[in-house]
Amino acid sequence: MKRKQNKHLPPGPPKLPIIGNLHQLGALSHRSLWKLSKKYGPVIQMHLGGVPTVIVSSSEAAKQVLKYHDIDSCSRPLLTTTGKLSYNYIDIAFVPYGNYWREMRKISVLELFSTKRVQSFRYIREQEVALLIDSISQSSLSSVTVDMSEKLVSLTASMACKSAFGKKFEGNEFDEGKFHEILLEKSFHDLDGFYQQVIDQHLKTKETKQEEEEDIIDLLLKLERNQTEVDGVRFSQNHIKAILMNLFLAGVDPGATTMIWAMTEPVRNPRVMKKAQEEIRTCVGKKGKVNEGELEQLKYLKMVVKETMRLHPPGPLLLPRETMSHFKINGYDIYPKTRVHVNIWAIGREPDVWKSPEEYIPERFEDGLIDFKGQNYELLPFGAGRRGCPGIYMGVTMVELALANLMLCFDWKLPSGMKEEDVDMEEVAGLAVYKKLPLKLVPVSYIYH
Numbered sequence: 001m002k003r004k005q006n007k008h009l010p011p012g013p014p015k016l017p018i019i020g021n022l023h024q025l026g027a028l029s030h031r032s033l034w035k036l037s038k039k040y041g042p043v044i045q046m047h048l049g050g051v052p053t054v055i056v057s058s059s060e061a062a063k064q065v066l067k068y069h070d071i072d073s074c075s076r077p078l079l080t081t082t083g084k085l086s087y088n089y090i091d092i093a094f095v096p097y098g099n100y101w102r103e104m105r106k107i108s109v110l111e112l113f114s115t116k117r118v119q120s121f122r123y124i125r126e127q128e129v130a131l132l133i134d135s136i137s138q139s140s141l142s143s144v145t146v147d148m149s150e151k152l153v154s155l156t157a158s159m160a161c162k163s164a165f166g167k168k169f170e171g172n173e174f175d176e177g178k179f180h181e182i183l184l185e186k187s188f189h190d191l192d193g194f195y196q197q198v199i200d201q202h203l204k205t206k207e208t209k210q211e212e213e214e215d216i217i218d219l220l221l222k223l224e225r226n227q228t229e230v231d232g233v234r235f236s237q238n239h240i241k242a243i244l245m246n247l248f249l250a251g252v253d254p255g256a257t258t259m260i261w262a263m264t265e266p267v268r269n270p271r272v273m274k275k276a277q278e279e280i281r282t283c284v285g286k287k288g289k290v291n292e293g294e295l296e297q298l299k300y301l302k303m304v305v306k307e308t309m310r311l312h313p314p315g316p317l318l319l320p321r322e323t324m325s326h327f328k329i330n331g332y333d334i335y336p337k338t339r340v341h342v343n344i345w346a347i348g349r350e351p352d353v354w355k356s357p358e359e360y361i362p363e364r365f366e367d368g369l370i371d372f373k374g375q376n377y378e379l380l381p382f383g384a385g386r387r388g389c390p391g392i393y394m395g396v397t398m399v400e401l402a403l404a405n406l407m408l409c410f411d412w413k414l415p416s417g418m419k420e421e422d423v424d425m426e427e428v429a430g431l432a433v434y435k436k437l438p439l440k441l442v443p444v445s446y447i448y449h
């Protein structure tokens, strides 16, 4: 497209030759970009390498991009890393916008992310949480410090693994511990080998399963058997692997990270922990566990999760979008093939929107006006619009179930000599933004009176 002479680009910092503004991103780019937005405003343009990139840092500008210009900006850039992870763009998360993505997203929403399907994995989630509680109970007997970060990553990986691969494997060739290691290392080659192994095992298995026993591989193999076509392309085992890669990479780390921050913040704010525990303990009485059916009643716990995601969204810049047509935000021209990031980390701290934004106050959600389902642009941990997270229901359910049970079954102490204000809050960026140092806590079994 021919660019107009009188173009009015968003402001931004001066760039260097070749690298453009890359040197200004730093290790935690959401924080550097937040600082730049204070200087240049809520819509800025930078050059990352040779790529024009717009960063949006206010709820109002986010609404313009994700609501009014969603269709203009809902493609994804072609990147070397995402090309590989997506089996050359046959997945859901990284494939550019088009018929293929639309059909793939429709199939996955129906087959994998529907309420009914997510509920069919309820038993797996409840069982994995029960195993976690058992293992922490053992540590509580001898007042041992527990690495909660490790436990929660392991919990989400097991939930994803059992939902995807099923509960038992013929000949016990499948080693879940090994899979966890590979998942943490995120080696494409090893993950691919694992997926192939599990697909082969499923194909070998002769037994017919009841519908409610089917795992994700069973469902996807059915699509292959039925010769399903996606935009004229026959659904193959590579499609199955591309979807599995999305489920593991998009589903495990964000869920685990949210759980870790959602324990860290209440541990630093004992008032919040006590209030959440009282709600849960009153709700379930002496039953000793919370099941998924009871989560709906835990209003304060839900506020704790929202407040945690406001301050610590696992994907602070969402996944990168790429524009497909020209449009304007705040009077600035945005051209096709521009990369767009929405800095939801900055939006969660917007002083005009949030009172005392740096303070952890779950009660700010008491009036029930703000949810994170993509309608309220001040709280967007799952994104919004066409490319918003389809796994939101699965993700939120995992997080709430784990927290409710951890807060019900134990009181939580800091290792000896540590005070609330000593809890480290540093972040480190990877596939998601994580808590840098592991959260270590001493569990004290809660005795029912």
Ligand code: HEM
Pocket (backbone or CB within 6 Å): 092, 093, 094, 105, 246, 247, 250, 251, 252, 254, 255, 258, 314, 315, 318, 319, 320, 381, 382, 383, 384, 386, 387, 388, 389, 390, 391, 392, 394, 395, 396, 399
């Ligand atoms: C707490 C948990 C989770 C968080 C915070 C989260 C967050 C996000 C975010 C921010 C995006 C990008 C949205 C955008 O670009 O506008 C996304 C996309 C996506 N998420 Fe999640 N997610 C979570 C759990 C899950 C789970 C459990 C799954 C699957 C089982 C999943 C699957 C996906 C997929 C497939 C996409 C790509 C959608 C597309 O491009 O069409 N997520 N998620």
